[in-house]
Amino acid sequence: MNPNPPVFVVDDEEPVRVSLSKLLRAMGYPTQSFASATAFLESEAVSEHGCLLLDLRMPGMSGIDLIEELTRRQLAVPIIVMTGHTDMKSVQRLESFPLVGFLEKPFSVDQLRELLDRWRFGI
């Protein structure tokens, strides 16, 4: 098995997307980034065994919509949710989904690393 499975970044904010991709590459993960939920759904990344780093608040299809769509398609994608604001309602809606974890922006690299480790090693 590939020791470094890919991480997909879905965020409408270009600076966040770029720096996250760079950081993930520096951490040794193959990375692909998408500017919108639709772009991710239409790509081949959906069927790959990678972790999804997902922003909740996006114009058009939101992060929650994407999670619901993936569930509907029965795709068990491991997801780390990034929230710009801790909106209680959105978080409550997400309780029923098996997520890897939450990151509240701005998050530190250590928090990200911890969640990625949890995903990869099931800590």
Added chain:
Amino acid sequence: MSEQELRLSRQVYRLRIFGLGLGFLCIAAVFYQRDATLLAWTVLAAHGFVWPHVAWYHARTSADPHVAERINLVVDSMMGGIFVALMQFTLLPSVLIVAMLSMDKLGWGWRFLGRTSGAMAATCLVTTVLTGASFRLDTSMPVIVASIPLMVAYPFAVAFVSERSGRMARERKKAVEQTAVLREQLAHIARVGTLGEMAAGLAHELNQPLTAIHLEAQTALEFRPAGVPEDVLDSLSRIGEQSIRAGDIVRRMRTFARRGQARREAIAISPLIQEVLALLDHDLRLNGVETILHLRDDLPPVFVDRIEIEQVMVNLIRNAIEAMGSAATPVRQLTIATEPMPRDVRVTVTDTGGGIAPTILARLFHPFQTTKSAGLGLGLSICQSLVEANGGRVSAGPHPPGGATFFFELPLVRAANA
């Protein structure tokens, strides 16, 4: 309060009409006794009919009840003038005293004084001419006895009516003024509210670049480039740390500005106070305020709404900072203490500022009580309602060496649920 309610009550006008009617009957009796001319009767009838209606009309149409009431008093003086003339000016002193009394209810003023005296003098003159009454200070016993009812009844009637209506007019005027002030304050609150909402949006927008800055700095460090001076690496890690710190400030601002349903939960009070202090850190440092904390770590959790109690702390601390803001404050110490009580936890905020004037102390928590030029006077009133909504009490007192102490108690989890 509606415009209708701001007008003088019907009751006062019924009294006034009753008084004028009574006066009319008295004058008619004198006219009858003296075989007054038809012209005199006509003028009296016109007075009796026209003036109450003029007064009534003014009261209905005037926007300012104060002004309407003044016009009514001028009308009353006219009726008084007829009395004075008919009693050959025997009643002059008592009527003048009454006029002054009634004027006193609505405040003195040269114009008003001139108008009432003028109205009285003019009707005196007209009545004198029409009835052939002469200026004759008759002090014979029969005249004095005959005028006793008038001397007693008229001053009492006028004083009573004008006192009532004057007081009501003043109250209404005050209410009108207060409404205007409240409207301004409401506009101010609305602006502050808009700012709060903008801050929440701004906080969200700022988070994105802050995340990017942090990640960029960390990425650069992640590569651990060889041959790069230690100072550069240090700078990068500082950029990373400071962007997280900025994010923390933004996060607190946003949580604070967040609106929503009050939600009470078990909260440790000491960390909450630390959070608030971090939020106000800038203000504290800018004003050179030294913070002394006596926060106990072993306190049981309190059952409160986090945001509301944060708001209370922010208000109290900001008040304390402002109280110590003047240059005349040599020692600027803010002391915050938490201590356990049998059923609750007490939080004490003490400053070394100017203290609370004893005259204000009783009204300290009333809304719109302010000693600040720019303040709304809502801070402490909000504190009180928030603390009480959370099942606590807030009180204040002087701090012995100078300054003020505010303290409030918050219920423990088990006490609130019991």
